[in-house]
Amino acid sequence: MSSKVLLEINNLSKIFADAENRVIALNNISLTVNEGEIYGIVGMSGAGKSTLIRCINRLDTPNEGSILYRNQNILDMNRQTLLQTRRKIGMIFQQFNLFMQRTIAHNIRYPLEIAGVDRKTADQRVKELLEIVGLEDKADAYPIQLSGGQRQRVGIARALASKPDLLLCDEATSALDPMTTQSILALLQDINRRLGITILLITHEMAVIRQICNRVAILDGGRVVEEGEVDEVFLNTQSEAGKRLFGVLxxxxxxxxxxxxxxxxxxxxxxxxxxxxxxxxxxxxxxxxxxxxxxxxxxxxxxxxxxxxxxxxxxxxxxxxxxxxxxxxxxxxxxx
Amino acid sequence: MSWDQLWPLVLDGLWDTLYMTIPSTILSYLIGMPLGLLLVVTAKSGIRPLPKLNAVLGVIINFLRSIPFIILLAMLFPVTRAVMGRAIGTQAVIFPLVISAFPYVARMVEGSILEVDRGVIEAAQSLGSTDLQLILKVLIPEALPSLLNGAAIVTVTILGYTAMASAAGGGGLGAIAITKGLNLRKLDVMYVAAIALVILVQIITISGNHITKKMDHRKR
Missing domain, CATH: 3.30.70.260 (ACT domain)
Incomplete structure (x- = not known):
C-alpha cells in the first residue's frame, strides 16, 4: 500500500451556535488519510462524525482548520475549483439519496451529464458501472422498485461515475439488514482493491470498522480520542469510548x-x-x-x-x- | 331559448374562456415559476441564501395575493390600458389575470420545490452540480409531479377568475351566465353556461391528475 497522503485534516473545529445554545460539534480534529486505504471514523451518535464527513466536501462549513486534498485546502477553494474537486470525491449516504424521478441508468449518468461527457462515452461508462455493482438488469427501473441494498449499489455506481479518487461513506450500511450490509461492505472492499479508490467511512458499528478498515479514528464528543491501525487500536484501547465501542468493557x-x-x-x-x-x-x-x-x-x-x-x-x-x-x-x- | 340558439352561445363562451385562461396560465408560469424557484433558492436554508431579496420578494407576493381579483381588476384599469391598449374586453382582461395569478403560481411552485428531499439535493451537490444544474436537472424534475398537479389547480383558479372578467367587459362562459343569463332572467342560459364550466373544470382536473400520476415514479 502506498503511504502517500491523500487527505489531511488539520485542527478542524465546527461550532453550531444560535442565540441560546453553543454546541461544539468538532473540536480541533486532525487526521490523515493515505492513498489506497480504507479509513474508518467510528463514534456514537452525536460524536460529530456526520458533521466531519460533510465538511470534507463542504456540504457543511467548519469554523476553523484546514482540509487538504492533494495538498489543496478545500476550505479555501473558489466555487469553480470546489465543484471540480467534488467530482473527484464521491459520496454515498445512509438514505441513498437517489433521484427518484430518474431511472437507475439515468441516476448513474447524472455526474457524467453535468460534466458534459458525450453521450456515447456516458452510455459506455454507465454500462461498466452497472456491471461493477451487479445491476445490469435494472438499468431502466426506477429507485422505488429496488431494495435498500440495490439502492445503495446505485448510490455507489453514481458516486463512482466521475472516477473519483476518494469515496466518502456516510453511514452507508446503517439502514441495511446484516446480510445486505455484508454484501455492500464486500463491494466497497472490492472497489478499494480493484479500482484503487481510497475510502473514508463513518459508522457507529464497530463490526464495519473491523471488517474492512485499515485504520480507524474513534470520535467522542467532537474529538479524536484514539487513532491508528485497526488491530492496534482494538488491542490497546485506551479511551472509554473505544472500550464501549469494541465491547471490551x-x-x-x-x-x-x-x-x-x-x-x-x-x-x-x-x-x-x-x-x-x-x-x-x-x-x-x-x-x-x-x-x-x-x-x-x-x-x-x-x-x-x-x-x-x-x-x-x-x-x-x-x-x-x-x-x-x-x-x-x-x-x-x-x-x- | 332553444338548443339551436344556446349551442353557438356556449361554444362562443367556451372559446373566450379558453382564450383568457390558457394564455394567462402560461404567462403566469413564465413569471411565477422563476419567482417560485428564486424564493426557494434564496431562502435561509436554500442553496444560495439571499435573505434581503427573499424578504422583498415575499412581501411583494403576499401583497399582490391579498388583493381580491375583482378589486385588482379595477385598480389596474389604467395600467391595463397602457399595456394592452384598452382596459376592457376579453383580450385586455388577460393582463390583470396574469398580475393576479403569478404570485399564486410563485407560491405553488415554491411549495412543490420545497417537497424535494434535502438529502437528494445534497447528493447532487456532492457530485459537483452547479446551482443551475441543480435547479434544472434535479429540483424541477424531482418536483415534476407536484408541479403538474399545481398547474392543474392554478388553471382551474384562473378559470374561476375569468368568470369575474365580465365585470371588465370580458367574454367567456362566466360572462354569459351573468350578462345573458342572470341579468336577463334567462335561467336556462345561466345553467347551461354554468354546467359547461363545471365540465371544463372536471376535464382539467381529471387530465391533470392523470398526467401527474403518469409522471410520478415515486410509486411502484
Whole structure:
C-alpha cells in the first residue's frame, strides 16, 4: 500500500451556535488519510462524525482548520475549483439519496451529464458501472422498485461515475439488514482493491470498522480520542469510548460477574481453534464460561470472554500463562 | 331559448374562456415559476441564501395575493390600458389575470420545490452540480409531479377568475351566465353556461391528475 497522503485534516473545529445554545460539534480534529486505504471514523451518535464527513466536501462549513486534498485546502477553494474537486470525491449516504424521478441508468449518468461527457462515452461508462455493482438488469427501473441494498449499489455506481479518487461513506450500511450490509461492505472492499479508490467511512458499528478498515479514528464528543491501525487500536484501547465501542468493557458495571473472574480479549491474532477445550486439555484446568461476546470476521476472532477464576492460585496462573502464550490478553476482574 | 340558439352561445363562451385562461396560465408560469424557484433558492436554508431579496420578494407576493381579483381588476384599469391598449374586453382582461395569478403560481411552485428531499439535493451537490444544474436537472424534475398537479389547480383558479372578467367587459362562459343569463332572467342560459364550466373544470382536473400520476415514479 502506498503511504502517500491523500487527505489531511488539520485542527478542524465546527461550532453550531444560535442565540441560546453553543454546541461544539468538532473540536480541533486532525487526521490523515493515505492513498489506497480504507479509513474508518467510528463514534456514537452525536460524536460529530456526520458533521466531519460533510465538511470534507463542504456540504457543511467548519469554523476553523484546514482540509487538504492533494495538498489543496478545500476550505479555501473558489466555487469553480470546489465543484471540480467534488467530482473527484464521491459520496454515498445512509438514505441513498437517489433521484427518484430518474431511472437507475439515468441516476448513474447524472455526474457524467453535468460534466458534459458525450453521450456515447456516458452510455459506455454507465454500462461498466452497472456491471461493477451487479445491476445490469435494472438499468431502466426506477429507485422505488429496488431494495435498500440495490439502492445503495446505485448510490455507489453514481458516486463512482466521475472516477473519483476518494469515496466518502456516510453511514452507508446503517439502514441495511446484516446480510445486505455484508454484501455492500464486500463491494466497497472490492472497489478499494480493484479500482484503487481510497475510502473514508463513518459508522457507529464497530463490526464495519473491523471488517474492512485499515485504520480507524474513534470520535467522542467532537474529538479524536484514539487513532491508528485497526488491530492496534482494538488491542490497546485506551479511551472509554473505544472500550464501549469494541465491547471490551461491559456497558454497565452491573454486568460484571459477582465472582472473581478473568476477562479474555480476542484481538484477531489468536489462531482460530477451540481455545477453551485446548486449555482444559493442556492445563488440566476446567473453567466455567460466564459470558462471551465473540465475532468471527475474515477468519479472525474478535471479542471477549469472561471465565470464572479457578479457585487455586496455581491453576489461575496456569490458565493465564497458557492463554497469554496463545496471543490473548487476559485481565483479572474483581467486582468492587 | 332553444338548443339551436344556446349551442353557438356556449361554444362562443367556451372559446373566450379558453382564450383568457390558457394564455394567462402560461404567462403566469413564465413569471411565477422563476419567482417560485428564486424564493426557494434564496431562502435561509436554500442553496444560495439571499435573505434581503427573499424578504422583498415575499412581501411583494403576499401583497399582490391579498388583493381580491375583482378589486385588482379595477385598480389596474389604467395600467391595463397602457399595456394592452384598452382596459376592457376579453383580450385586455388577460393582463390583470396574469398580475393576479403569478404570485399564486410563485407560491405553488415554491411549495412543490420545497417537497424535494434535502438529502437528494445534497447528493447532487456532492457530485459537483452547479446551482443551475441543480435547479434544472434535479429540483424541477424531482418536483415534476407536484408541479403538474399545481398547474392543474392554478388553471382551474384562473378559470374561476375569468368568470369575474365580465365585470371588465370580458367574454367567456362566466360572462354569459351573468350578462345573458342572470341579468336577463334567462335561467336556462345561466345553467347551461354554468354546467359547461363545471365540465371544463372536471376535464382539467381529471387530465391533470392523470398526467401527474403518469409522471410520478415515486410509486411502484
Amino acid at each position: 461491559p456497558e454497565r458495571a452491573s454486568e460484571d460477574p459477582d465472582v472473581p473472574s478473568l476477562r479474555i480479549v480476542f484481538d484477531g491474532t489468536a489462531a482460530e481453534e477451540p481455545i477453551i477445550s485446548r486449555l482444559a486439555v493442556e492445563t488440566g484446568v476446567y473453567v466455567n464460561i460466564l459470558s462471551a461476546n465473540m465475532n468471527h470476521l475474515q477468519g479472525k476472532t474478535y471479542g471477549q470472554m469472561i471465565i470464572e477464576q479457578p479457585a487455586s492460585l496455581d491453576e489461575k496462573h496456569a490458565v493465564i500463562s497458557y492463554l497469554t502464550q496463545q496471543g490473548l490478553t487476559v485481565r483479572e476482574v474483581n467486582k468492587q
